Amino acid sequence: MSLNTFGHLFRFTTWGESHGPALGATVDGCPPGIKVDEAMLQHWLDKRRPGQNKNTTQRNEPDAVRILSGVFEGETTGTSIQLMIENTDQRSRDYGDIAETFRPGHADITYHQKYGLRDYRGGGRSSARETAARVAAGGIARAALDALVPGIEIKGYMTRMGEMTLDRTRFDWDAIDQNDFWLPDASAAPAWETYLQKIRKAQNSVGAVVEVVARGVPAGLGAPIYGKLDTDLAAAMMSINAVKGVEIGEGMAAAELMGTDNADEIFMGENGPEYSSNHAGGILGGISTGQDLVVRFAVKPTSSILTPRRSIRRDGTPIEVVTKGRHDPCVGIRAVPVGEAMMACVILDHLMLHRGQVGDGPRGKIG
Amino acid sequence: MSLNTFGHLFRFTTWGESHGPALGATVDGCPPGIKVDEAMLQHWLDKRRPGQNKNTTQRNEPDAVRILSGVFEGETTGTSIQLMIENTDQRSRDYGDIAETFRPGHADITYHQKYGLRDYRGGGRSSARETAARVAAGGIARAALDALVPGIEIKGYMTRMGEMTLDRTRFDWDAIDQNDFWLPDASAAPAWETYLQKIRKAQNSVGAVVEVVARGVPAGLGAPIYGKLDTDLAAAMMSINAVKGVEIGEGMAAAELMGTDNADEIFMGENGPEYSSNHAGGILGGISTGQDLVVRFAVKPTSSILTPRRSIRRDGTPIEVVTKGRHDPCVGIRAVPVGEAMMACVILDHLMLHRGQVGDGPRGKIG
Amino acid sequence: MSLNTFGHLFRFTTWGESHGPALGATVDGCPPGIKVDEAMLQHWLDKRRPGQNKNTTQRNEPDAVRILSGVFEGETTGTSIQLMIENTDQRSRDYGDIAETFRPGHADITYHQKYGLRDYRGGGRSSARETAARVAAGGIARAALDALVPGIEIKGYMTRMGEMTLDRTRFDWDAIDQNDFWLPDASAAPAWETYLQKIRKAQNSVGAVVEVVARGVPAGLGAPIYGKLDTDLAAAMMSINAVKGVEIGEGMAAAELMGTDNADEIFMGENGPEYSSNHAGGILGGISTGQDLVVRFAVKPTSSILTPRRSIRRDGTPIEVVTKGRHDPCVGIRAVPVGEAMMACVILDHLMLHRGQVGDGPRGKIG
């Protein structure tokens, strides 16, 4: 079985391979009457788009998204929305040599073992290009959230890349969109870039940690026990290519804490409960508290590197693999807008588990 | 909406509150013809059962499980299986005082905000007692796995508890079941116990990291893109009470690695592909490689402590909360069998996504 | 695979066999704050309960339902509700002789072919006793509908039983609950009873048509394309034991109509649109119009009859089957409350697809 659908009520099904004619997302369950156009979605796709600076792959895809259904005269109709992105820059010749070879760290071998065949071109279905479809779907989710719960802000940024770590004392929410690494500390970007270029020149790659924060999320979102908000966020982030770990709030470090330290004490503020801290990452019992939602995930170093690695061919014979083609030295950078998109989809989905698609009763007036 | 069901084809729905008459799991989609009895399930429930040693809560529940449906003459029939555990040791008086109070770190406040009412007795639905139902369902999954893929071994153990960490150079798979902390290093248990008792006497609690490993899982399990094996494992573990982080293989540490280090090189072994290492934790592209499946999760310190913490009442007035009642100083210990159970359920579920419930064609012969 | 769950957001999973210790329904997704108690559910179960008059089986089950979870201090909490009915009057000796035999018209042979084993006692899982669990779940749905959309009335009644047909010119909504056949024409009941007793004495059985009508359902319910209101109603009714056909509004007779006759013309009434007729059965494009919802289903004659029928044993040898035990000469009678229950569940489910579980935003106030 293949499970290409994400979400409970706000759902999207992605389709397409890295080097097929197109890829996209079929979005179902979006509330009606939401203003959406292709330019709004393109804004988010451009954040993820490759070939924009020397820190990402030089593959140059316009990633132009088309809305083929579900939007009429600028508004969602409440029916299924088809978002299509055509593939244009396909250098399949770069990949022909892996038809019979399994690249270490890639899904080549497991797709072969599971399905018996695979579209090997550029990783086919297992390529990170699939995440473009998520970003498009996330654009729909952001538009719906803006309309239904004004004031929610969702931003992702890097907190670690190999030896480089974010200095939280210099945290600046507004700086995030102003540097190539989505750093909340613009002054650190040059050092990160120098570090990454050194790794690229060494024909190597490096891992990263991405943190995604949502501000302004109302309390009460989450569907215990198996549709907890943190459960769905963990699934959302772990489903992103190359992700190996997911943390909520304190995350793995919670193991080192005492109960006295970990407790987020509660006070009564002007607009409701407030907390002395946010070790919980904005979630208690799987339900949002109204604090910032804080999710972090680790992205492993790009497996496609120019340094030879030992592997086998389909016939079992040994081979040294050098992955040519154009690859990101740190896929974590482009995972940032993907993490944001998944966060937006999860929040909207849980908002709809509250209010349904159209809210209470019939919507259209007559007479 | 409430989502109390876990799984795709092998599914269980848990029900019940900490201090209601009973709790349990409705298991659906189990293959037919699997030998199951209550004693087999009880074996796993006893691993999780409280009141067994001074490192866990003194609440003493027999946690006796009854099979009410779906099993006939000792074999599963392929229809829904009802597993019921009656609650016996309910000291509700211990909890009456929290009817109007929100305990820091607990779901009291979010359940109130979401639902407008809650069964406050012992945390009601948000109590970790719900995990007993998971362990019972996991017992069914283990029985099915033993029958369908002989040789799969699933074990969980602690790798960290506050300042205590596992010495992996002394790792002993067989020692795991021989000490109160499920440590793969029996010699370390006394020190861990001394440490934990000190914390308990200090009226405090501590967090932990639990690692669950599955050996003998065949290659090819996993349903990309949104039903990846690691995606479902992340959701499974994050849905456990108090879990704040989940890692697969290298986990968060992957962010610190170079691509050259992270690559698990592939060789041809006698029985198929082998790998030089297992940074991937047994999963590539969301599909199992045949290596050990390695999942880790962090459990926050028990929020119920005797040290006073500031909070508010339902009416918004401030209060100092001291959580009486009987609580584990480290819930991570009892999370071990729960993690094992979730691992078993996820593996069986994905096995069934391959082979379906009854395999190819009709099963019963006639004539 | 086994699929024992019905519904999208308001879901119930039934479990249990005819002669096991108990059966029941695990209800998930019910809105919180709904007043529910066992007496309310028992009222509906008693409508379906056997052994009440000489037109139904003499098997005498109290069918007493217990609420084991999800209800606290008389109100639903929004978490999973376990409804359990213990089996008391189990004369398994009546059924021992069918362990090796396949009864014509029963699921004995197909369960054997599919699963390779079956609980043969009283039909096991395929027994119509499973419908008691549906009626209990329907009681929860009715309580929620009463609270969320006051004024919805749901009634089922027979329109045909063999040669007997309802005279619609004498239709009386209030008479339905006042005769053993749920006839909207009490004066007809004696003739129907005479007819049925003649069939019973002839060691035979007869089929029936049941019509279920819901009044006061708001316009706008239904989730096109594959969760249309009529689609879900068709699935709901066809899933009831022995049902062979389902009709909405005009039903199969629509094939004989001209477009000019079939059109329900639209007028503007005081409270919104009104229609000149209801050929559509209250549904257009899979969405409710606000007219009466009208669903009909045909129930085949009871397969368990005292007249010998030819069949085979498990070993393929021929046998003449005479089904002893206590059976309804017309199962259609007791299908009436089951159809009502399914209607109630479908309407509530679609109401929640509109409004979600808790409506817009957090529900519990603080301070």
Added chain:
Amino acid sequence: MSLNTFGHLFRFTTWGESHGPALGATVDGCPPGIKVDEAMLQHWLDKRRPGQNKNTTQRNEPDAVRILSGVFEGETTGTSIQLMIENTDQRSRDYGDIAETFRPGHADITYHQKYGLRDYRGGGRSSARETAARVAAGGIARAALDALVPGIEIKGYMTRMGEMTLDRTRFDWDAIDQNDFWLPDASAAPAWETYLQKIRKAQNSVGAVVEVVARGVPAGLGAPIYGKLDTDLAAAMMSINAVKGVEIGEGMAAAELMGTDNADEIFMGENGPEYSSNHAGGILGGISTGQDLVVRFAVKPTSSILTPRRSIRRDGTPIEVVTKGRHDPCVGIRAVPVGEAMMACVILDHLMLHRGQVGDGPRGKIG
């Protein structure tokens, strides 16, 4: 909420409106290694295609389908398959006048009431053009069935159209594909055509009954209780535009039978059990018996007619509606290939609930 997905394991999600740029189906869960190409799908689409003879609408769409993903070098890869059909012949001017008007018998009014807005062009999402996507998905299902269970034959045909009824004594399976009405009695076609042309000239339309039969379906398919084979077939057919009733085997007529007549007696044949009759329509207890699967559904007369009918505008004012544009006098004719497609999808889906997507264990060999 909108539910545009059909199926359990073999699932398709349809998208697109009658007059949008394109429509299609996103097919997920198809087994890998199935030979599929666009010509195979086009064969079935051409059966449904309008404008082929004077008995159907003169709207002339090539309905050319493109496979955009999930198929590599002529074989399915086991990942999501995107099937796109571009709309070419869009005479929106024909429909502009209904932007403010609700056509009797159409979904105009309910979509407006539910969603508050609608794509009114040609009925938008509620147009029967959506069924083209089903037929494309059905083509994938047929290819998979041919590969997995050779010998399954699925054919649909008309048994009634207004006053015209099929003479079953002249039933000829091979004649079905040889006349414009898919009649299993070619000699009757001219009379049906004369009758239909008379209705068209009278500016009217007529209803129909379509029967779909599947031969060679193995015993054991079906997932009780709520995923019964007949339950899913009822949902599949009722979800088709204009369908008002669904029957399995004896259908509604079962209400008129005695138990002695209705019993399909069982014999032991050379290749397993055989039956004296097929009142059951090939399904017992929701599971296939191995006999022919027999499903019938009624299609109401086309609501779009040239004879004026009374209705209201969005503002509540009265209007007489005459539906211009090009419409089928009997939509039942083109519903035949749609019913076949849904039958194929349901059978494959249940086959996969047995055997899963890839059968037992890994599929691809190495070495």
